[in-house]
Amino acid sequence: PADLNHDLQSHPDQAPGDFGECLRRVVTAASDHGKMAGILVREPEAIAEMAALGFKHIAVELDVSILRKGYQEILARRTEEA
Incomplete structure (x- = not known):
């Protein structure tokens, strides 16, 4: 995309x-x-939109987006604790 x-x-x-x-x-x-159409999305939040368009096979760029989001959540928790 x-x-x-x-x-x-x-x-x-x-x-x-x-x-x-x-x-x-x-x-x-x-x-x-x-x-069946397939697509690669960068963010998990895009899955519903692509499914609504009719894509049946939807892959998420897990290695970067999921890890980045997890790291951001860890940093946010650390900031709240400080």
């Missing part, structure tokens, strides 16, 4: 639609060919 969004912003005159429209087109194209 990040590459697609970047490309749409870099070449708006060639874009077939906005980011959301392009994602819907991916889901439709996959469905039209008997496939």
Whole structure:
């Protein structure tokens, strides 16, 4: 999704639609060919939005986003204790 969004912003005159429209087109194209669309999201909070668009396989970039969020929670607790 990040590459697609970047490309749409870099070449708006060639874009077939906005980011959301392009994602819907991916889901439709996959469905039209008997496939389930998949996507990689950076944050767990994006899962519901992608599922609502029709993506069936949703992977979360766990190694960075989940670890970062956990670390931020640890730091927040330490700050509260101090």
